[in-house]
Amino acid sequence: MEESSEEVGVEDLKNDDVVLGLAEKQCPETKSFIFSWGEATITLEDMMISGCSVLGSPVFSPLVADEMKAVEEELNQVRMELQNSDSQKARHSTWLKRFMDRGSEIEHEAFLALWLSRFVFPFSFRTVSKSVFPIALHLARGTRIALAPAVLASIYRVSCKGEVCESAAIIHSPFQLVQSWACERFIELRPTPNPIKKGEPRFARWHKIRTAVENVTTVLDSAKDSFHWHPYVRTLKNWDLPMFYRYLLGLDCIEQCLPHHVAMQFGMDQDLPARVARANESCWIAWKYYSKPITNATLYISSRFFEADVTTRYLEW
Numbered sequence: 001m002e003e004s005s006e007e008v009g010v011e012d013l014k015n016d017d018v019v020l021g022l023a024e025k026q027c028p029e030t031k032s033f034i035f036s037w038g039e040a041t042i043t044l045e046d047m048m049i050s051g052c053s054v055l056g057s058p059v060f061s062p063l064v065a066d067e068m069k070a071v072e073e074e075l076n077q078v079r080m081e082l083q084n085s086d087s088q089k090a091r092h093s094t095w096l097k098r099f100m101d102r103g104s105e106i107e108h109e110a111f112l113a114l115w116l117s118r119f120v121f122p123f124s125f126r127t128v129s130k131s132v133f134p135i136a137l138h139l140a141r142g143t144r145i146a147l148a149p150a151v152l153a154s155i156y157r158v159s160c161k162g163e164v165c166e167s168a169a170i171i172h173s174p175f176q177l178v179q180s181w182a183c184e185r186f187i188e189l190r191p192t193p194n195p196i197k198k199g200e201p202r203f204a205r206w207h208k209i210r211t212a213v214e215n216v217t218t219v220l221d222s223a224k225d226s227f228h229w230h231p232y233v234r235t236l237k238n239w240d241l242p243m244f245y246r247y248l249l250g251l252d253c254i255e256q257c258l259p260h261h262v263a264m265q266f267g268m269d270q271d272l273p274a275r276v277a278r279a280n281e282s283c284w285i286a287w288k289y290y291s292k293p294i295t296n297a298t299l300y301i302s303s304r305f306f307e308a309d310v311t312t313r314y315l316e317w
Contacts, residue, residue, distance in 0.1 A: 015179050021216035031156040032261050037224035041262050042181050047148035051201045056144030058287050068137045071106050075133050090128040112136035131251050153250035180206045184231040188219040196238045229264040254286050264308040271311045
């Protein structure tokens with residue numbers, strides 16, 4: 001259990017300058033980065049590359065079976081016990097000690113709860129969150145959960161918000177994915193990548209690697225000719241090309257998804273982005289739009305060798 005917890009996911013790169021530099025370019029309305037030379041953002045494609053599924057049941061799927069509810073209660077009891085201990089928190093380390101090599105019948109669910117709290121939804125600093133227990137239970141029983149929209153929603157949500165504490169902004173989110181996104185696209189921010197081992201995700205290239213750049217803002221503003229709009233079409237050793245939405249549903253938020261603002265990231269020419277009205281009165285209504293199949297439409301997929309550009313009216317705009 002301990003070994004798995006260290007190897008699952010990409011560790012935080014701790015490149016605060018990169019995250020803060022991108023945060024300065026963030027537009028809260030479009031959830032995109034507005035640079036002097038264009039608009040770009042993190043999309044569901046990036047979540048797929050990181051290993052999160054875009055398909056499956058929503059993260060807010062309720063527990064129906066009594067057995068699953070009973071296991072959730074057991075996990076909650078352990079969490080409350082740790083909160084009432086000297087540490088007063090269900091820290092990752094104490095959670096490990098509580099379940100590892102103890103022969104617990106719910107060790108698998110406990111491990112998944114730790115993994116979700118640490119790498120997927122790190123809302124509480126180094127503590128196990130009870131909000132991930134239902135997801136852990138579904139995953140433990142083989143239910144496919146659409147983690148990609150939930151993770152992306154959490155990134156969008158905190159990009160322009162922070163919890164103010166003693167004059168400091170405390171923000172919890174899987175920002176290692178933001179930093180990996182930047183390393184894939186900005187050549188000047190890119191450190192020497194790790195070789196990908198067989199079976200590892202593409203983002204393992206940036207595992208525990210720090211970017212050394214004196215002025216991140218300058219790099220971002222001068223990347224017009226060097227920005228990689230479509231990096232995942234490039235083949236890498238031990239990494240195969242993936243085969244190939246409107247709302248992103250998180251654990252406690254619904255964020256609008258506007259990929260038409262960054263068409264060049266999908267190998268298509270960028271046109272003036274139209275406004276999309278919101279229709280997310282409830283999580284189930286939003287999920288209906290997210291999971292709605294494409295019908296009566298022709299799907300165009302450009303060649304991975306196609307170099308996207310902008311339309312004339314976008315350039316004039």
